[in-house]
Amino acid sequence: MHDLLAPLYAQHLTTLRARADKALALGGFDHLVIAASMPLRKYLDDQDYPFVANPHFRHWLPLTDTPGSWIVYTPGHKPKLIFLQPKDYWHVVPEAPHGYWVDHFDIEIVRNATDAVALLPGADTRRAIIGPECPAVPGAEANNPQVVLDYLHWHRSYKTPYELALVREASRIGARAHTAAEQAFRAGESEFDIHMAYLAAARQIDAELPYASIVALNEHGAVLHYTHFDRKAPLQNRSFLIDAGASASGYASDITRTYAAYGHSEFQALIDSVDAAQQAFAAKVRAGQSYPELHIHAHHVLANVLREHGVIRMSAESAVASGVTSTFFPHGLGHPIGLQVHDVAGFQASESGGTIARPQGHPYLRMTRVLEPGMVVTIEPGLYFIDMLLDELRAKPEARDIDWAKVDSFRPYGGIRIEDDVVCTDGAPENLTRDAFARI
Template sequence: MSAQFWEPPRSPRAAFEARRARLWAELGPNGLGSICLPSGFARPRNFAHNVYPFRAESHFLYFTGRHLEGALFVVEDGVERLYLLERDPEEALWSGPPPTYEELSEELGLEVRPLGDFEPRAGMATLPPQDEETALWLSALLDRTVEAQSGPDLVDGDEALAQVMVDLRLRHDAWALEQLRFAAGESGKAHEQGMRVARRASREYQVRAQMEARLGESALRPAYGSIVTMCGEVLHQPDSSGLLGPGLLLCDVGGETPEGFAGDVTRTWPSSGRFSGVEREAYEAVLRVQLDAIAGARAGVSYGELHERACLLMAGELVGLGLLEGAPRDLFDSGALSVFFPHGLGHLLGLDVHDMEDLGDRAGYGPEAQRADHPAFRALRLNRVLEPDMVVTIEPGLYFSPLLLRRAKEDRTIARQIRWAEVERFRSVRGIRIEDDVLVTDEDPVILSASAPKSVAEIEACLGA
């Protein structure tokens, strides 16, 4: 039987022209005469010529769709230009010939010039890159200091440009939604692949390799460091070298399209092929919370309120499991719930897996909302009213973290609300997270990652139990 492969969608030139037109329409009303956005540079691994795969800055990608190293997208005087760092002709031997300026201009619908032609305007606004090398390069070009990763602290024109970008990227256009559907759908299929091979594997990395290979079959690369671990109580466990033994395997794996749009999907399944009694009880409790939250992810709903509702439902579920005792609101207010559910319900999704978090809380919180100093809200990445064409993740979890449980014992109020004998009964569960990518619409929410098996019956069937 021949192998099947999947082609990613490719946005037409008109998509980027439309985005650039929207950008230009927003510059004048926001007091911006000229702006530039850098693409960045490949970052060395252990010496200069051994680099990580290049991935352009997301704001640059939004308007060009191309990973062009050492490039600058500029808008000034109503003209859009792309400036490119000229490559050494000798590089063609090793990397192949680059596209000509004429070829790029035709492909992108932009005037393309060598970087040596660039002349910065006084007051030209920009957004800071994530790496120091690009920040120093951009500082030299603009003759002013641009600090890497300074997006949360921007002022003047840079701050105005950041808000323009949030307004443009918060609600996805049709081309971006096509990319996100593909990324989420193929990421879900990677989880299905992981389940199908899990019982034949002996190490976590073998499952991870199969999942990432499935992404590669669709021209996707990991959108973030994949998490494949039996240590589910460690929220972002980077290591995947452990043995597969009795218990649950937590897999947080998502792919990124060639244009940079991300999928972010998590499933948790029994490495044995069948959920044990306590594993099934805990898993179905988390699943009920997740399904309720997905159903509530509608236009006009505050994501912060959706998160709080999920927390209260989770508190009720943990009372039902015997892990906590008390009223859900009291368990939420005291912080007892946060011992077992210590993170937010989800986040924005787009060109960044945590979309536009390079700009601080501007996208996730908006101009009015502020982060609350409450155990259940400190790690909440999204707290704004949902609008049609936003894409968010919904990812409640249940964890038995030795660190958090130890701290809970030191808090007299919380210690009394936890039933410690039941904690021991469930401790082998370690960690469960269930995450889907959800499109907000004027009607019912759409689960973009529905291709990943999720119910107990679906998972066990896929595992071959």
Template sequence: MQIQSISNTLIDTLRQRRQRLAQLIDFPAILWSGNSCPRNFPANLFPYRASSHFLYFAGLPLPNAAIRLEAGKLELFMDDPAPSSALWHGEMPKREEIAAQIGADAAYPRAKLESQLEGVATIAVQDPATWTQQSQLLNRWVLPQNQPQGIDLELAKAIVELRLTHDEGALAELRKAAAVTVEVHKAGMVATPNAKIEAEVRAAMEKVIIAHNMTTSYNSIVTVHGEVLHNEQYHHSLQPGDLLLADVGAETEMGWAADVTRTWPVNGKFSSTQRDIYDVVLAAHDACIAKIHPGVEYRDIHLLACTVMAEGLVDLGILRGNAEDLVERDVHSLFFPHGIGHLLGLDVHDMEDLGDLAGYEQGRKRSDRFGLSYLRLNRPLRTGMLVTIEPGFYQVPAILNDVKLRSRYQYTVNWERLSQFGDVRGIRIEDDVLVTEEGSEVLTAALPTDASAVEELVNG
């Protein structure tokens, strides 16, 4: 592990985060970074990704490390590299060098951690080896699949309060991720006319991420089967008349994410039916961004997207009735089953390792309605929040061919008219939107959404 240089400004930011945490809790906390997971044999490791909660306060992705936070101070616990590691990994920085880099107040070997555990809170790390170690050392179950309890819950709430809005250090990283992601999507559009299968477009897009020494912030979705929401297969051929849906984002070296989706025609020209649906999705996208402002309920933004989508589908003759009534009956969810977006930060679905603790305001819980159960964020917006806006239209066979749903909506859906839009499997348009005091700033605005501008990019 080679440690990159941290600026004095970032060290100051990290210290400010620790001070802010100290104002919210009056007990010590220990956060583990996690470790690489092996596949098939011990030396063949999956790429390492540090726990985001650790990264937020430590700033560097240090494997097999822990930090103790108390009264605004940070103590680092990690071992120096074994002498033999130099053969395989080169000269590695020592613990004291790393401590100086992150502005730690003290640094100790990992073994010293066992004497510092009384009364501490923690948050479970995702990799099994680490959460098993957490549970053993703290003599209580610390499991990622369980909601935190006791002081662990109090720590989680405090960290949520800090991470819900972004400081300048975070925003600098998020802007960097967004800028690279814009270039990623442009590269994908340019590569499409000469590509034979989805994988070639994916390669062109991820090449840009790698060239910036970044990684993908999630598994890329690059598919002509946009009706499969999290499609991670890339073997399908690209045929004239297909739409290619690309949901790809970059993650900076410090772990901050972007999340962008565009949909474009493989042959560089939307058909009339594709253009009609695309414009409905774009109208919902634009209306939602225009509504973003501090104090506005994100749930209301979601419902606005549903209403605009329903209005557009009524105008196209696909749905029958009044848009508000259709949304109340969840008819729109036949084609737009997911939420309008989510929090974005150190994770692409920020802090969802804590379940709905971050996404849902205290006292709120998920709806069991077809049209609301996948809403990931249900809070009033605050200045400094970064959210995604990502309406979509999908013809999912498992939904549209469901006997109960077809019976329930047999008179509100014009199934014959819908069949004329068979060349639209899935369309999604997604941008990263910062809530500002005046309203909003689209961090990914440099990537066009207008259908004609998209066509121009694909056509070079």
């Protein structure tokens, strides 16, 4: 992996420097200062939450566990890393910088946060400091100028070859762990034990994953963000929905699969239909495709899936127009992904900022951009049987066009979601997730 990443990283850094030059010029700044940030302290406690480095910091460096460190970039000069390596016997001290990237930085090692701040461009300079507002570091409070952020976030949508290599690696780790989780489900394990099997196969702890895993058996699949983890296996494992990702040098994968237990053929047939629809949506991740239009198209296709499986009796057009499909598919089709699971600029109108509104009636869609080469998005349609939403539908006139007996037969399975990470290219899309599973 090192031999692959080294030349790609050099190209990546050249791209970041060019973007930073333009962003700083637009804002009238001379220096870009990026905080790795510090751990957040738990309320009324002397312990911290697991550290998550500023994504802007991770964009420049494959360092995910160096709190208190800084990057300083001044156009025309080599980037500088101010690396905090404290004298500490309470915690593991970060190793001295090493790897394919070190020759591209001037590196200064300091022992405390105050010394790190002393090496930053002074408060009397024109500096754009990118980082979280809390906790502030005295003498280097973040100002996060919007004009700089808008430009950097917009262009972060277009992944470099280096970034794509890391997202592919995150996908390979995730697919390997998903396979182990399915095997644990087939063996009749509990949600907790399935989760442990996932972590073991990924070789990552919870804090290293890009988001909290969703491991849902049976009706728990109807809770969109189910993270409870029952310790005891149910009397019967009917279905299994897992939404879990993995990390590679700060880049994320986001994968969802749904399985039916052997012998539950009717639910398996519904999974197969959603899977076929999902693959067709992923095939439309092409340059020029409006993401919200793809989301609306998905509603029409899923309406036909519901018709074919006897859940609704109305036309697809009526089901979408009346909002019936939103009862069964209440979330968005997906989102940008990269350094963050829900990556930045999904609604941004241009590199100067602005917002592209969601389609009316679709408040949970997380992207409204037109797809362009270099973007990476998730495609994650779903069909669920959620009691709260079904009760609301029962009170509407459209309830007469629902086969409620069929709905009740599916309710014990919770629901279905299938999610792949897909790269928009100049031609056919690259499905990172399907490729990763095919390698296993």
